[in-house]
Amino acid sequence: MRARVTVMPKAGVLDPQGKAIGHALANLGFAGVGEVRAGKVIELELAESDPAKAKAQAEEMARRLLANLVIESYRVEIA
């Protein structure tokens, strides 16, 4: 199964990369851009064929490696 783990900075955590993107968009002339948050997405090909087990495995990967739970939250989708 294919799993997608999306990792975003938690609300309230400073996101300098998002801020930089917001400034760059303004400099390029884009108007009406509010908050910008930048995160990462990791797509994994898993041998596990059961969707529930694949999701549990991807969530454990997120907790143990992919996300820093102090400042980031994660979301797992299975496709």
Next chain:
Amino acid sequence: MRARVTVMPKAGVLDPQGKAIGHALANLGFAGVGEVRAGKVIELELAESDPAKAKAQAEEMARRLLANLVIESYRVEIA
């Protein structure tokens, strides 16, 4: 409207970050992990209230700033 731009390395483009994550997962004892691809996701708050126009605006942002179209592809979702 809230727009989410997902930027991934194109198929066939070397992805050292994804490779490093795959190795780290194997070292942690996760089995059955195939290809791993790492990309980025940018969430934008747009003043535009028409979904089609917001999507067009986010796609222009992706083409002009957020994605390097030589090696990356992007996908825009509006929520």
